Amino acid sequence: MSARPNSLAARDGAYHFHGYTNALKNEQEGGFVVTRGDGPFIYTEEGKEYFDGLSGLWCCALGFGPQPRLIEAARRQMEILPYYHTFTQKVATPTVELAEKLVGLAPVPMSKAYFCNSGSEANDTAIKMVWYFNNALGRPQKKKIIARNKAYHGVTIASGSLTGLPAVHADFDLPVPGILRTDCPHHYRFAEPGESEADFATRCAENLEKLILAEGPETIAAMFAEPVQGAGGVIIPPATYWAKVMPILRKYEILLVADEVICGFGRTGNWWGSQTYGMTPDLVTSAKQLSAGQAPIAAILINQPVYETLRDHSNRLGSFAHGLTYSGHPLAAAVALETLRIYEDLDIVARVRALAPHFARGMQAFAGHPLVGEVRQIGLVGAIELVRDKASHASFDSKLAVGPNLVRIAHDHGLIVRPVVDSICFCPPLVSTEQQLDEMFARFGKALEETHAWLRREGQV
Template sequence: MTTGTTAIGNSAASRDKAHFLHPYTNLKVHETTGPLIVERGKGVYVYDDSGKEYIEGLASLWCVSLGFDNERLVEAAARQMRKLPTYHVFGHKSHDPGIDLAEALIARAPVPMSKVFFANSGSEANDTAIKLIWYYNNALGRPEKKKILSRNKAYHGVTVATASLTGLPNNHRDFDLPIARILHADCPHHYRFAEAGESEEAFATRLAESLEAFILAEGPDTIAAMFAEPIMGAGGVIVPPATYFQKIQPVLKKYDILLVADEVICGFMRTGNYWGTQTFGMQPDILTCAKALSSGYLPISAVMVSEAVYQACVVESEKIGTFGHGYTYSAHPVSAAVALETLAIYDEQDVLGHVRSVAPVFQRRLHALSDHPLVGETRGTGLIGALELVADKATKLPFEPVGMAGARVNGLCQENGLISRAMGDSLALCPPLIITEAEVGAMFDRLEKALDAAVPVLKG
């Protein structure tokens, strides 16, 4: 068996290649290499079918806050399966887990919110938010105010509408996206897009001025909302420059443009506060969340809306006779029960306090890598971070072809027992929130081994 891959003769790998279409995978390469078969997990670790241990440095795609073996979550699912394994919430139906979870989220909201709508993924939550925004403006008699702003390098999902919001080329290419009425503003990445000598604050001022000019050029009466992640996750863990949200939000308010906070990755203490919204001083009208809502144990997401947005929905549903939106599995009782238990664990075990105690160690080890010969920038907040690989540190020149270096180092991480994620030539880390200081050290030790091993390969 080769390191980091499963042997071609393995039955699970063979069956996978025969019938399984994988997301975010080079399908042609997969036909030859096959998958890494992950069989079990414990704490911050997962184990493949040969028994090899990996630190799951991305928490299974930014999700698994409480680790891979939390018995309370397993038991919460089992209890609810025995009591009411499934039910819908259409047509004036409801159930206790959904009701209780809505109450719990409203109580924890970073700004006053009125109602919660449940979906099954971050993509569905953001897709729902788009529909609600259009519904809202129709209720207000503003049929032309429908364009929605996103940002270059943003990630908001992969449905037709949310993939259009996503500002990454590979989510658009040959899918005939983006759709109409979706616009992309500047990416707030200081390292890549600031002018020479421009401070973070000056860069933020320029971005706010650019945003206002963009709105005026399109027509303020045509722009309905802006979506923003507190930290842009899948675009490379891009932390906004200082004062960024303080400067763009008055522009949005000036032109009556709603702000949607996409908290799918940042929500639930990832940034060192309960919400990324709090970390960066955002005041959203709509907030979406998922992933750590259930520690990734079952699919569930939520859309929280302000009273103004809710009342517009009431007006339209009364006019039409129904609120014609929903999913079969909205507020699925088992998923809702697991999410409730997740929130209870966060509170009872002071997970936020733990994050705040461990995050400085994480950030120190991350930023120490800025001295490595392959690293151009390190960036992060709380227990999320990334490093960007460059061919020349002085000029910030990327490796060619773009993405090659990131893929190579990511593969070496896996060989050294660390699962990370390469996004182009940025390598992201987002471990389970329960990670200990010792495990943070082990994670970065494995990352450093991978970086060191990549030097002769990439610098030749």
């Protein structure tokens, strides 16, 4: 397959080096150019329609159609003040209002909001805050950070080091030293035979404590964790996991940074995933749905004790010498502020809760399929994991690339979903209708049947 000469697709292949893309394939085939959107659907140059079952990159809570209120908010801000920064106490109006709004919405009492432009930057900045915090407290050795297998916290040098996916490290010389890795709380994949969810959660917590004791609690600063591990394959922790992990972190004075970059703003059926799972973070990182994916912005929420330490140390040193040209950019802040107002006007959490049972039924309808090992979902995010053997949970040979092949077939049927190995991830816009979700599942069902037929032909099932 190659793009028509001079098409946007061909020009993309000629001039554009993409992230998370096989560069040679893009050069040869051209890019997949999206020209417009409408609700959960996107359209290509050729006018072909796709249901984007991942809300872009887990971010477009309001879908892809024009949002008059966001257009107006952006236009108004560009007319009034297109740029101002946040260094040396300066700030633009919507940035102040957004900080106030976010502190008010926080999952646990929080003191301040700090702005970045992406989830990766927010997590990098949170690492720096945690290090600065411990230096301020005279604990220069308390610096290591715990993250979990299959975590996704970004791709920059530090946040990419927290990410627990080998592909993100390979040949980028990551991770940097000082990152500790603990269990991924995925019962279906990692439980011992016969181990209950509760016992598995206990074992994860015990392993975490063993790791802390082996390394020395006085050397560990923080644990970073997503409430639901999204890009690792939508991994939903056992119900008792956080109740068991939280006291261990508290016991050893290890800060919890909840990475709410996917879960924040309604995705799991609460404003925050931390609320869904009983996490009490010291810092929260957020991005993506903060602006419904329509402007690049991220926020860190910081609790009062951590903030006070950062504040007093900034006073000692003269300033908190960290900041980005576009931290709290007024255009992005205005769009984010209006996005949050739209969520409130839509009562987005109630809406997600009302739609979630329909989403769950649609997902679970595939549970009996011979290729499906596990169906897992919470709120409006989930995954369907394909296996070679349902009884033993045995996976397919990775060389078969079953998940990626299913996703390619789904693409031909006008559905965009994400494979994480053989787990197919779903994260539709929060404003999808029941009929639209039915359409998404109908397209997925066709792809699943064709994948099954292909595997039968290959003698794999």
